[in-house]
Amino acid sequence: MDNRNDFSTEIAHETMYVDGAWLRARGRERIEVRNPANEQVLATIEEGTIEDAVLALEAARRAQPAWAALPAPTRGALVARLADAVTSNAEHLARVVTLEQGKPISQARGEIGAVVTFLRYAAENARRIEGDIIASDNRDEEIQIRRHPHGVVVGLTAWNYPAALAARKLGPALVTGNTFVLLAHEITPLSGLELARLAHGVGFPPGVINVVTGRGLVVGKALVESPLSDLITMTGSTRAGKQIYGSGAAGLKVLRLELGGKAPFIVMEDADVDAAVKAAVAARYTNCGQICTCNERMYLHRDIADQFLDKFVAASKALTIGDPMDDPDMGPKVSALEVDKIKDIVDRGMGDGAEMLLEGGPLTGGIYDKGHWYAPTVLEVRDNASPLVQEEVFGPVVPAMRVDSFEQAISLANDTEYGLSAYLFTQNMKRLLALPSALKFGEVYFNRSNGEAIQGFHTGWGHSGLGGEDGKYGFDGYLRKQTLYVNWG
Known part of the structure; x- marks a missing residue:
């Protein structure tokens, strides 16, 4: 035993x-x-x-x-x-x-x-x-x-x-x-x-x-x-x-x-792509994606989108999943109901035209025959109305969408009922200074992953x-x- x-x-x-x-x-x-x-x-x-x-x-x-x-x-x-x-x-x-x-x-x-x-x-x-x-x-x-x-x-x-x-x-x-x-x-x-x-x-x-x-x-x-x-x-x-x-x-x-939250993760053409990938992986998969401030949708400038997605998919695929007492990168989802919720959102997103970049999904066989397991899943979407973009997944599934400009990324990010957290990766100080008044979220992370400080203020806007x-x-x-x-x- x-x-x-x-x-x-x-x-x-x-x-x-x-x-x-x-x-x-x-x-x-x-x-x-x-x-x-x-x-x-x-x-x-x-x-x-x-x-x-x-x-x-x-x-x-x-x-x-x-x-x-x-x-x-x-x-x-x-x-x-x-x-x-x-x-x-x-x-x-x-x-x-x-x-x-x-x-x-x-x-x-x-x-x-x-x-x-x-x-x-x-x-x-x-x-x-x-x-x-x-x-x-x-x-x-x-x-x-x-x-x-x-x-x-x-x-x-x-x-x-x-x-x-x-x-x-x-x-x-x-x-x-x-x-x-x-x-x-x-x-x-x-x-x-x-x-x-x-x-x-x-x-x-x-x-x-x-x-x-x-x-x-x-x-x-x-x-x-x-x-x-x-x-x-x-x-x-x-x-x-x-x-x-x-x-x-x-x-x-x-x-x-x-x-709840549906945090946008925005990566612009001048970003440090490696740093952004590392932060995006941590912000999506920690606690099996069961964090309200998680990276729930990614908006990637077209100039760096292929490079970012190649690295993000490779890093997602490399994550270990197993008995949490063995300290893998990811453990199980908390319940079967949560797994079913994720499957439903992914199925509806695929029906709306999403493209599967990394097909993780439910795991079975061996230690996965018992428990509630879901592997990292990455999709590309072209419609901001997709359920993958609009509904809180709260699990290891993330949609990505290409954008042509900073202004488009902000507009798409704000197109949600949620307003808890958001992320921006850029080296452009003008964008950094403009963002707080442009993004309608209570908590914004610049060039870093999530994790609020005790002396800060953790608050949500909207729903x-x-x-x-x-x-x-x-x-x-x-x-x-x-x-x-x-x-x-």
Whole structure:
């Protein structure tokens, strides 16, 4: 037996964590968590109910006033202790991520490193919660702007980075004085439960951190619609984000939605082609293409298109695919449903006239007979309306399109409902300076691959979301403002 894939001793708790204790769900149903590389059952978790969602929210509501009353540095110190605990358990957590989500182990270690970074950055900001004093129109008066926590924050996370996305929301929410209820995604819930275990060990008061499990359409909907929740922070698909937007409308919930993307990767005739190819490969295939900022469509100047595509196809073909514990370049897709979605988009794209440059597709035989495998696939398209160009693939498939000018590339790149990330490779400084106002995306990478910085601001435009994460602007989003008119005359 391969002990690397033996999960029997990996997880201490498969129940929900509510009000400082491990609890069984009110219902009796269970959800199987499967390894996407071999479809083996890793664990079975509680299928939470509406009643479970309410219990978690009630616990968070009770705990919030006392938590907010603590000095911010005290809250930050606990978050820093959680970062220390994650560091001490980093290899275990990386294994959990790899086994439930499927990314290669080195990439899972990188994700756990991001967990530590998110938590430490939030803790360091405990002394940066600031207000303003503004001159008044009246004598003997000043205007004060103060910042306060929203109250109870609900975190809804995607399956592609289950540990990092939870920490990205958890850290700033807690440091700013909110309490937190996390719905761990039903496909990858184990990372969130392990974070709860570590949080319990470092001494967070009961109710400050709660982790529930179950279906998003049941438990998630209840968390969003409940009058006990104040702010909803969600990372996921645009479709799911729109559902949450509608569910939260009746309660006028504060929403922070980081949704889908269809990032254009623009390479102009003066670009460093080798650097662009290297970045395009990393931006497309990391985590099997399951990143919202991934290179989803390439616009290549006609003068360098053949050279670029030859090198890109060769690099794509050379990628290794296998057991993520062996640390290949790519592991499996997370589920059979995701593989079917990709196949459908490719089939429709081919029906619209796309040309196959590298036919990867689903893999079978040997280790690929079990699990959800899809090899790198590269196509050339001539119509920007192709589903390959317009729909988020979220996998190792990328369409390429030739363009004649910078202006045409920008026009085609903007022809989308999404507005999360974009890429440009050029040595022309005039183009670099013109691009920010020309491209309608919240995050733009110049002459580099993806990977946002903690001190930046990760935000989408259009159907890619509302609000944002990271940096001082993301941190400030977990606070609401109060204006005081102080007259002492």
